[in-house]
Amino acid sequence: MDDVLSELLDRQRILEVVLRYCRGIDRLDMDLVRSAYHPGGIDHHTGFDGKIEDYIPWVERGLGRLGGTMHRIGNHLAEISGDGALVETYGAASHWGEPRDDPTLNFTTGFRYVDWMERRGGLWGIVERIAVREWAHSDAGRWVTLGRPGPSAARSPDDPIYRLRSRLGSPSA
Amino acid sequence: MDDVLSELLDRQRILEVVLRYCRGIDRLDMDLVRSAYHPGGIDHHTGFDGKIEDYIPWVERGLGRLGGTMHRIGNHLAEISGDGALVETYGAASHWGEPRDDPTLNFTTGFRYVDWMERRGGLWGIVERIAVREWAHSDAGRWVTLGRPGPSAARSPDDPIYRLRSRLGSPSA
Amino acid sequence: MDDVLSELLDRQRILEVVLRYCRGIDRLDMDLVRSAYHPGGIDHHTGFDGKIEDYIPWVERGLGRLGGTMHRIGNHLAEISGDGALVETYGAASHWGEPRDDPTLNFTTGFRYVDWMERRGGLWGIVERIAVREWAHSDAGRWVTLGRPGPSAARSPDDPIYRLRSRLGSPSA
Numbered sequence: 001m002d003d004v005l006s007e008l009l010d011r012q013r014i015l016e017v018v019l020r021y022c023r024g025i026d027r028l029d030m031d032l033v034r035s036a037y038h039p040g041g042i043d044h045h046t047g048f049d050g051k052i053e054d055y056i057p058w059v060e061r062g063l064g065r066l067g068g069t070m071h072r073i074g075n076h077l078a079e080i081s082g083d084g085a086l087v088e089t090y091g092a093a094s095h096w097g098e099p100r101d102d103p104t105l106n107f108t109t110g111f112r113y114v115d116w117m118e119r120r121g122g123l124w125g126i127v128e129r130i131a132v133r134e135w136a137h138s139d140a141g142r143w144v145t146l147g148r149p150g151p152s153a154a155r156s157p158d159d160p161i162y163r164l165r166s167r168l169g170s171p172s173a
Numbered sequence: 174m175d176d177v178l179s180e181l182l183d184r185q186r187i188l189e190v191v192l193r194y195c196r197g198i199d200r201l202d203m204d205l206v207r208s209a210y211h212p213g214g215i216d217h218h219t220g221f222d223g224k225i226e227d228y229i230p231w232v233e234r235g236l237g238r239l240g241g242t243m244h245r246i247g248n249h250l251a252e253i254s255g256d257g258a259l260v261e262t263y264g265a266a267s268h269w270g271e272p273r274d275d276p277t278l279n280f281t282t283g284f285r286y287v288d289w290m291e292r293r294g295g296l297w298g299i300v301e302r303i304a305v306r307e308w309a310h311s312d313a314g315r316w317v318t319l320g321r322p323g324p325s326a327a328r329s330p331d332d333p334i335y336r337l338r339s340r341l342g343s344p345s346a
Numbered sequence: 347m348d349d350v351l352s353e354l355l356d357r358q359r360i361l362e363v364v365l366r367y368c369r370g371i372d373r374l375d376m377d378l379v380r381s382a383y384h385p386g387g388i389d390h391h392t393g394f395d396g397k398i399e400d401y402i403p404w405v406e407r408g409l410g411r412l413g414g415t416m417h418r419i420g421n422h423l424a425e426i427s428g429d430g431a432l433v434e435t436y437g438a439a440s441h442w443g444e445p446r447d448d449p450t451l452n453f454t455t456g457f458r459y460v461d462w463m464e465r466r467g468g469l470w471g472i473v474e475r476i477a478v479r480e481w482a483h484s485d486a487g488r489w490v491t492l493g494r495p496g497p498s499a500a501r502s503p504d505d506p507i508y509r510l511r512s513r514l515g516s517p518s519a
Contacts, residue, residue, distance in 0.1 A: 151219070
């Protein structure tokens with residue numbers, strides 16, 4: 001049964017790597033993005049091909065041109081072999097910005113992250129990522145204002161996910 | 174290893190709270206929605222701010238104006254500390270209704286549920302939810318009829334998920 | 347605690363059934379699709395009603411008319427009772443093809459897979475699936491070219507998820 005428990009824990013930690021990446025990108029928390037990769041990790045992205053150390057400033061510049069992003073992931077399947085794992089994660093990424101009728105700022109992409117991860121020093125991280133773009137659809141002209149106020153997001157420590165963190169004493173994850 | 178197993182079980186039960194909420198909303202099962210919150214739980218929503226006991230009739234009225242909804246969740250990350258947890262869940266909610274060219278009835282929203290959950294009497298539930306709206310896109314005029322019949326949904330016990338339940342003897346969850 | 351571990355493992359294996367189905371459909375790997383069902387399994391689909399053995403060639407013909415598909419799943423909730431499970435999985439499926447302004451080739455559907463699964467010979471598989479279509483939206487005219495090169499997908503062993511598999515010695519899953 002220990003093998004089963006180890007497998008399930010590995011799966012959880014591997015999933016968390018991808019979740020940290022997405023949160024980091026969407027909240028502009030580049031340290032969190034970086035934490036998803038091992039040092040020297042390689043990223044193959046639409047428009048970028050190289051090391052994580054160069055990917056970080058490149059993606060940060062791109063994100064800075066946008067008003068916000070949301071990287072929603074779905075299907076996540078890890079094939080684990082010892083300290084290595086082949087991990088596929090499906091997702092759709094919403095991008096927005098002003099003016100809202102500009103399709104180069106307002107669009108949604110379908111993607112798959114194909115990650116080669118390794119466990120080093122007990123921690124799973126990305127060694128090589130192939131970010132496959134499946135489709136890109138304009139959202140220009142689709143924005144609707146439903147005229148009701150409500151909680152809003154921030155790409156800063158002012159976002160609710162950070163503001164509520166103080167309630168955690170010593171987080172387990 | 175017991176700690177690991179407890180963590181994984183907590184994560185599963187916390188995820189189920191969010192899943193029950195979504196199913197309840199989409200099937201108009203208000204008891205299921207309510208079961209996701211502890212009594213007196215607070216909900217901050219687009220257009221609503223208050224206790225779950227008041228949220229239920231408010232959201233039920235809004236849902237009644239629509240033909241249907243689908244709250245698809247993705248990224249789900251719980252940070253657990255003892256009997257408390259900070260839980261972020263990404264999602265996209267499709268809304269539809271007649272006439273189908275009305276953008277106030279036919280739209281999709283991107284959201285994040287930022288939940289403070291607690292375990293009380295052994296059960297995890299929402300104590301405070303901040304439902305952050307990220308974007309809202311019109312689906313008016315996008316409907317296509319592909320001309321093929323097939324299974325359909327219901328917001329009642331006639332939905333397939335309820336009809337098949339009789340096959341379960343004594344469900345474990 | 348053994349019961350808890352068994353439950354969590356069952357949940358993982360049940361989820362993998364759905365993940366294998368989606369990957370098989372999107373990569374045109376019909377053996378993988380078939381592996382999600384027990385022999386004689388029944389599928390109720392938009393435009394199809396019958397056994398998996400007949401569903402496979404039917405769906406393969408339909409997929410062949412498209413340039414690609416992406417079946418992104420989200421909410422996944424299994425209610426397990428012994429060797430049976432009632433499993434609901436939410437998803438959105440993107441379809442595309444040429445010409446890209448044809449709404450019968452370029453559209454996204456919202457669906458729920460309502461599956462009755464059973465464990466036979468230690469393996470979970472679908473015995474009956476009701477694929478409920480919730481909505482269908484045209485993506486015709488929404489395609490944007492963002493003018494940057496990057497990794498692309500294939501519906502063949504050339505896809506990155508297959509190319510990287512050689513790095514796995516003996517995969518655990």
